[in-house]
Amino acid sequence: MKGPNYALALALAEAKWNNSETARRINHHARQHGHSGVAVDKARVGRWIRHGERPRPPVPQLLADLLTEELGQPYTPQSLGIAPSYGVLVALDEHEHQALAEHAAAANMPLEHYAKALLRLALSQGRKGPV
Template sequence: MRAPNYALALALAEAGWNNSETARRINALAQERGHHGVAADRSRVSRWIRRGEKPRPPIPELLADLLTVHLNRPYTPSLLGIGPARSILIRLDPTEHHILTKSATVANMSAEQYAQALLRLALLQPRRD
């Protein structure tokens, strides 16, 4: 089982959408755009959040577009944790690794999830050029 998708859960909570409303909006946009095979429902949305399952295309793009419009800021499937995964290797010295794992434990997250969250925060901060 994968870890819960906190990024998606937070975005949907901020939008004020429950699982049924999210599915309804996805299905409506899919129909509007001519994607007739899309059939999101409450239980699927729940699995995306609780089990970290990833929806099949075109749902990730549809959901990112819906949230971008509703929350008035850009979202991508990757930012929502429902896009294709890409790996990166970051080498830490023992002290850095210890600090990371200790901080992740305090946050009740795996070290990988914690590192991802830190990296996302750093990348989304406005640049001060």
């Protein structure tokens, strides 16, 4: 098993949801969307946080959707650490990093989220032709 899932813990703390509330919301949301086999309890949520366990689909997407709605910023299962993600290392020089940090601050976004948004935009435009 992995270590603690700090990304998930921080998002749930920001939403002010304890483990029981998180489980209740997931189960309710699952039923509303026709997922009758979902039965999350507070102990399971605790294992996601403390041990980095990953819930089975459709739970990661349901939780990301709930947190996106609650907190008003986009969350994905990958950003919450509850689904596989693929990292990319981009080496920036000092000036590039500073410029990126300034743009992220102006957009009121954490640097990592801003960089991901830029990459996603470039990739979506790349489908239409070179960026």
